[in-house]
Amino acid sequence: MAAPPIVDLTDDELRARGGLKWTYPPTDVLPAWVAETDVAPDPVVRDAVAAAVAAGGFGYPPFDASSALPEVFAAYARRQWGWQVPASSVVSTVDVMHGILLALTTLCADAPVIVPTPTYPPFLQVVPQSRRELVTIPLDPDAERATLDLGRIDAAMAAGARTVLLANPHNPWGRAFTRDELVALLEVVHRYGGRVVSDEIHAGLVLPGAVHVPLATLPGGAEVTTTLMSATKAWNMPALKCAQIVAGDTADLKALRALPMVDNHSTSTLGIVAAQAAYAGGQPWLDAWVQRLATNRAVYEEAVAEHLPDARHRPLEATYLAWLDVRAYGHTDPARVALQRGRVMVNDGRSFGPGGEGHVRVNLGTSPERIERIVRAVAAGLT
Ligand SMILES: Cc1ncc(COP(=O)(O)O)c(C=O)c1O
Structure with a gap:
């Protein structure tokens, strides 16, 4: 074709x-x-949304249990990255930034949060918004390669930080972190009983020469990771408001499912249609x-x-x-x-x-x- x-x-x-x-x-x-x-x-996405508009699909979005999106996303994650995501662990939310806020406030220790910088600017806002201290770890602008400073992440965790807020692929470093880099990060995180909130919204946009490694696929990864995903960046449809939180274990999943409606104020019905079309046929x-x-x-x-x-x-x-x-x-x-x-x-x-x-x-x-x-x-x- x-x-x-x-x-x-x-x-x-x-x-x-x-x-x-x-x-x-x-x-x-x-x-x-x-x-x-x-x-x-993408005409596949446009036509699916147009059909939903024509049908007047403007109701409240379905619960995850009665929506096809978690299964469609899980199938996509398996095909693209060999990631075995149980569909039941996919929690819909309105967008990635809100999902990060929920992950920080609901799942992460009330302790400082590490953000490697320069970073997508709202990361600098979401940490204080979660009422946690922000610990920035700046990249040396003269470094040949943009890498995670594990020494300083280790030191920040030794001083009390318990969460790393990571973008992988990274905006604005343009990096797709390698398996070895991520394994090394997990080692540090495990040493301190910490966690990672892994924003993988750019996963579909890895360029030839690099690959995307979902953190949750690595040994010891899932149990300390909450992953944020969305089709809105790769398919350029942020207006449609639809993101996925992938819970790393059953305790996290239970905590996320127990959130009151006003906290996880859902997603968008048209966004679900668009995301399903993108993951299934885009x-x-x-x-x-x-x-x-x-x-x-x-x-x-x-x-x-x-x-x-x-x-x-x-x-x-x-x-x-x-x-x-x-x-x-x-x-x-x-x-x-x-x-x-x-x-x-x-x-x-x-x-x-x-x-x-x-x-x-x-x-x-x-x-x-x-x-x-x-x-x-x-x-x-x-x-
Ligand atoms: C790393 C990263 N996370 C999150 C977002 C925003 O996602 P959302 O619109 O779903 O909150 C962006 C947007 O560019 C981004 O680059």
Whole structure:
């Protein structure tokens, strides 16, 4: 079967869709910031949602026990990653960030939470929101490879931290952590009776050359891990609000199922339809999208080498979010300078926490042609 085409949308079509990425910046600014992508949806997902809309599927979402989604997700996890998830351990929630909040408050010790930084900015908010102390462990910006600092994680746990909040694949490091790295992390966590909340929302977006290893598949992994998953990032449908919490053991599952309705305020009926369609029939489109992202990665690397020769970046292993070290250009707020002088919107590295200074995050989820323009515009601003 021919690969489904990836359909690029025009600037006008993207603005008309009404999403954050294209509606916030002024029309003369090229958006390369928030994690949304610039292509038409997977027809499999679009048609399933359209059919549900036509049928008036606007009721309350079903309970997990009477929904097909947990089983469809479990089958997908088995096919994609060899992960044997019991469908009964999949708990629906509205989105990944709310799922993380529930995991922290319901399942994790009332003790400090470790977040390797730079990190997806809401991680810096969700820990205080859970009324736990945030312990950031910044990546050395000069390190050749972005790796978890196990020595400092060990020290933070020795000092009382009990939870690691991890994104794997990592945003914005662009890493898909290897099995060995994750096994080593689990060793530290087990030493202190700790836990990991593992946000694997980018799992479907691992680029050629890397693989996704669900933490819960490793020996001793499941019992200390709560995994957050969602089809909304790979298939670009965050509007539809549907995420999965995978409980690591029966005690966690019981605690999550016992949450009052007002705490786990459910998910979206259309989101369930979309997620089922994506997990059951969306892989051909996602494969084509990942191929496109591999092309985009190459286009980006070439454009950075040509237009921003003093910028540094590590090879992108996963996600379409590129972390770019522009310290060499000497701006305190490079994102603002790029906006003002280059008319391009990228994310300010400082909002990703300690270690983000002098960096910007660039969204590559678009056409190769726009990537060229984005890099040229950042260069026009910074140089
Ligand atoms: C690592 C990570 N986690 C969570 C989210 C947001 O997920 P949700 O919209 O389901 O809360 C994002 C969005 O980009 C992300 O990059």
